[in-house]
Every structure is written in structure tokens, then in C-alpha cells.
Amino acid sequence: MxxxxxxxxxxxxxxxxxxxxxxxxxxxxxxxxxxxxxxxxxxxxxxxxxxxxxxxxxxxxxxxxxxxxxxxxxxxxxxxxxxxxxxxxQDALNLTLAPFTQTGSLGWRCAKQLYDAAADFAELPAKFGFAVDCNRTRYLHTASADIRIETDADGQLLLRCATLPAGLPSSETELLADIVMLTSWFSEQCQQLSSSIRQRMPDILNQQKLPEQWVSAAPRPETARxxxxxxxxxxxxxxxxxxxxxxxxxxxxxxxxxxxxxxxxxxxxxSKLPTTEHCLITNACDPRLHIAACPGQPHCQAASIQTRALADHLISENLLPTGRDIHISGCAKGCAAATPRDLCIVGNQGQFDIVEKGCAWQAPNYTSLTDTTLLKQLKILAG
Ligand code: SF4
The missing domain is CATH 3.90.480.10 (Sulfite Reductase Hemoprotein;Domain 2)
Known part of the structure; x- marks a missing residue:
């Protein structure tokens, strides 16, 4: 655990x-x-x-x-x-607005309605969130969200719960009332379930079906990453x-x-990249896109390794398996990645553990590796 x-x-x-x-x-x-x-x-x-x-x-x-x-x-x-x-x-509202949403556009106006009404929303679990994804191409289809505000092929608004394939037809004038209806349903279901499983919409949808009318409108098919x-x-x-x-x-x-x-x-x-030296990733092939790393040493007292320096070193030595998702964690708490990764390298009293296909806090496949044996093991795993 x-x-x-x-x-x-x-x-x-x-x-x-x-x-x-x-x-x-x-x-x-x-x-x-x-x-x-x-x-x-x-x-x-x-x-x-x-x-x-x-x-x-x-x-x-x-x-x-x-x-x-x-x-x-x-x-x-x-x-x-x-x-x-x-x-x-108001600060509790989790709202992700799709990239390239223009000021004053439909998505922008929907987001504004949510921001303006947030103070009046009934309390929801802290992780509960909305994705406003109303442009012609949807970019938030894989983003974490409990309620998605999208449009159908004709540009009509709809509210889609979590990852269901279809949602409730809506409109700008009905948007807030429909959101209250969905969140009220969610809260009612939560009350009937134990507190350990009532955090997010997918937990509820695993237990309860939505009324048919609420899953009758499909979002636009165009998606992009x-x-x-x-x-x-x-x-x-x-x-x-x-x-x-x-x-x-x-x-x-x-x-x-x-x-x-x-x-x-x-x-x-x-609009512009910094003119001075910077660390930003601007190339879709950059291997750092596949690595999560917590602050590690010297920023965290619990860390026994320098996570980011290790990541940079492993990349420069080409020692990480290509295209795999990697987590480098200063200790077994695993703050930087809450879900399993192909490979976790975890600091353990100044040495390294490796967890394959799991999370940083799980039992390691290899343990107490030194600088040298870590590199050797990674070479083997990189094939
Ligand atoms: S995983 Fe450990 S070392 Fe990294 S930030 Fe969290 S507590 Fe600190």
C-alpha cells in the first residue's frame, strides 16, 4: 500500500x-x-x-x-x-479548459459560467473535476475529469460523465441546471456507498447506471493529442x-x-520561447516526456538520491528503455506518480531499488543497487 x-x-x-x-x-x-x-x-x-x-x-x-x-x-x-x-x-473548483480555446468562444463562456457559479456549488470530493472541451477537435478526451462539457457533431453542447461514450444533451442556458442535476445524482449515489469508494465519478459509474437520456449524445469524433x-x-x-x-x-x-x-x-x-538557456521540452521525441521525477535531494528530507540529476544522467548515457514510462523517486512514497509505470527507480538509503511495472511503494524486483550495479541492471533491462 x-x-x-x-x-x-x-x-x-x-x-x-x-x-x-x-x-x-x-x-x-x-x-x-x-x-x-x-x-x-x-x-x-x-x-x-x-x-x-x-x-x-x-x-x-x-x-x-x-x-x-x-x-x-x-x-x-x-x-x-x-x-x-x-x-x-471557489478555489476548490477543478476546471481544465481545452488548449486553443479562444476568449469569448463557447468553451470560454461555459468555463465562465462554472467559475461564476463555483461559490454556490454543493461540496464535491476534492478531486472531482470538469473538462471543458468544446472546440472542433477535442484535446481533453484522455484527461482526468468527472464531467466533460463538449459538443456533438452539430455543435450542440453535451455533458458527458467520466469516460462514458455519450452524454446528456445540454445548452448554454441549461448548462448550470444540468450540472447541478448530474452532481446531485453523484452526491446521492455517494451517500449510499462507503466513503472509501466515493471519490470520483468512475467509482460511482462502476456501481450505478445513469438514466438513458443522460447518455444519448455522442461527442465530436475528432480528437488529438x-x-x-x-x-x-x-x-x-x-x-x-x-x-x-x-x-x-x-x-x-x-x-x-x-x-x-x-x-x-x-x-x-x-507565443515565444525564452531567448536565454532554458529546460523546456519543445520536441515531441524528447525522452524526458516519459519520465516523472520528484524533487529528490537536496529539496526533500526524505530523499536519499538526486532524482533529476539521475534522470539527466541516464538519458545522456542512453540507459533508459525507449518509449517506456519511467518514474524516478527519491523514496518509496512515490510523490511524482500515483499510477504504475513501466519502470520505477527508487532511492533506498542512498542506494537504488527497481520496481518493474508497478508503483514506487511496491515490492522491488531488484534492491539495494549501487551506482554501478544500477547502471548494469538498467543496461540489461534496456535490452
Ligand atoms: S517521493 Fe519521497 S523523496 Fe520524493 S518528494 Fe516524495 S517524500 Fe520526497
Whole structure:
């Protein structure tokens, strides 16, 4: 079982303790941050954290390494900078807006309705989230979401639960009422189930069927996956290596972009790439896209290895199996990846364990490897 697993998703109002201190999540409205806000986040990360910022799969930023005693001052600073909603229930809303959603478009207007109404929503589990994916091509089809707001082939709105193939026909005027109807149904089902299985919509759908009318409209068939590189209209999609950026990276981004879009897949949409040296992934073949790594040493007291340095070294030596998903974890807590990976390399009292096809906290296939035996074993596994 995963050690010390917390059952909630952090927010700014409700941070979560991790091995390297509190995680404080910033959820940018519409996924957008101005250059001034980006610089502000970089400064706050240096002042209150350890200068590392997670880019999450749900298009949020997360300050790491915040000491509990400093958290109230950080929250006040975030509120002053308009980086967090003033009320905790507004801040609880998890909303991912599709990449390339234009200001004022249907998707934008739907997202606005949700932001405006968030303070009045009944309490939902902390991980419950919405994906607003109304453009002609859907980019959020594999993103984690409990309710998807999409359009059908004729452009008609629909609300689709989790990964069901079809959803409830809706409209802009009925959107909020329909969301309340679906979330009320979800809450009613939750009350009848034990607390251990009532976190997310898929848990409920495993137990209960939705009424037929709520699964009668299919979303547009066109889907695509966001890929690092230059895309349409001269924009760039850049990914955060190992899901993290440093405060210097944020400042470099702010120096050349008036607005930065944080989007699905731990990616950013940019008008310009930094002119100074940067760590951003801008090539879809970059092997770092397949690696999750926690902060490790020297940022986390629980870590006994330097995770990111190890990742860089293994890539430069071509020692990682091509195309496999890798997790490099400073200890068995496995903060950087909650789901199984092809290969986990886990710090263990300064040495290394390897878990194949599993999670960092599971029984290792190889244990107590030294620097030398780790490399030998990886060579064997890389084939
Ligand atoms: S997994 Fe990494 S960040 Fe989490 S407690 Fe262990 S060393 Fe720290």
C-alpha cells in the first residue's frame, strides 16, 4: 500500500503535506497567467518554497516545499496577487479548459459560467473535476475529469460523465441546471456507498447506471493529442521536464510572453520561447516526456538520491528503455506518480531499488543497487 497517501487534491486554501513540505496549488482561471503573475509565482516560490514549481496534469501550478509556519503569509500574498480565489469553495473548483480555446468562444463562456457559479456549488470530493472541451477537435478526451462539457457533431453542447461514450444533451442556458442535476445524482449515489469508494465519478459509474437520456449524445469524433513543438498560428507547445519548472524558468518565460497558458499534459502554450538557456521540452521525441521525477535531494528530507540529476544522467548515457514510462523517486512514497509505470527507480538509503511495472511503494524486483550495479541492471533491462 502507498505510504502516507493523502485522500485529497491540494489547493491554495487546502494545502497538502508532502515529503518536502506543503504543496500549495494555484489554479489559474482559464489556464491563463499574465507575465506579472508568472513573475510573482517565481518570487513566492523562492521566498516560501524551494524554488521548484510543479506543472500538474490538470493545468495547475503547485508550489513545493512550503513550511507550515510560512503558509499563512503565502496565502495572503497569493490573494493579493489575484492568484487564488478569495473563498475556499471557489478555489476548490477543478476546471481544465481545452488548449486553443479562444476568449469569448463557447468553451470560454461555459468555463465562465462554472467559475461564476463555483461559490454556490454543493461540496464535491476534492478531486472531482470538469473538462471543458468544446472546440472542433477535442484535446481533453484522455484527461482526468468527472464531467466533460463538449459538443456533438452539430455543435450542440453535451455533458458527458467520466469516460462514458455519450452524454446528456445540454445548452448554454441549461448548462448550470444540468450540472447541478448530474452532481446531485453523484452526491446521492455517494451517500449510499462507503466513503472509501466515493471519490470520483468512475467509482460511482462502476456501481450505478445513469438514466438513458443522460447518455444519448455522442461527442465530436475528432480528437488529438497535444505535442511539444511549434504549432498553429506560430504558437509553441512546451512541456515541463519531469513535470517541474524552476523559478528561473518562470522568469525566463515571463520575459518574452505577455500571457502563458497552462494546459493539459503538463504543457504550456507560448507565443515565444525564452531567448536565454532554458529546460523546456519543445520536441515531441524528447525522452524526458516519459519520465516523472520528484524533487529528490537536496529539496526533500526524505530523499536519499538526486532524482533529476539521475534522470539527466541516464538519458545522456542512453540507459533508459525507449518509449517506456519511467518514474524516478527519491523514496518509496512515490510523490511524482500515483499510477504504475513501466519502470520505477527508487532511492533506498542512498542506494537504488527497481520496481518493474508497478508503483514506487511496491515490492522491488531488484534492491539495494549501487551506482554501478544500477547502471548494469538498467543496461540489461534496456535490452
Ligand atoms: S517521493 Fe520524493 S518528494 Fe516524495 S517524500 Fe519521497 S523523496 Fe520526497
Amino acid at each position: 502507498r505510504p502516507n497517501r493523502k485522500g485529497w487534491c491540494p489547493s491554495a486554501h487546502r494545502p497538502m503535506m508532502s515529503g518536502d513540505g506543503l504543496l500549495v496549488r494555484i489554479k489559474p482561471a482559464y489556464g491563463q497567467l499574465s507575465s506579472a503573475q508568472i513573475e510573482n509565482i517565481a518570487d513566492l516560490s523562492d521566498e516560501f518554497g524551494h524554488g521548484l514549481i510543479d506543472v500538474t496534469s490538470r493545468a495547475n501550478l503547485q508550489l513545493r516545499g512550503v513550511q507550515e509556519a510560512h503558509y499563512p503569509a503565502l496565502l495572503s500574498a497569493l490573494k493579493r496577487a489575484n492568484l487564488v480565489a478569495s473563498q475556499a469553495n 497535444l505535442q511539444a513543438g511549434q504549432v498553429r498560428d506560430g504558437l509553441y507547445v512546451a512541456a515541463a521536464p519531469y513535470g517541474q519548472l524552476g523559478s528561473a524558468d518562470l522568469r525566463a518565460l515571463a520575459s518574452v510572453n505577455e500571457v502563458v497558458h497552462i494546459t493539459t499534459g503538463r504543457c504550456l502554450i507560448l
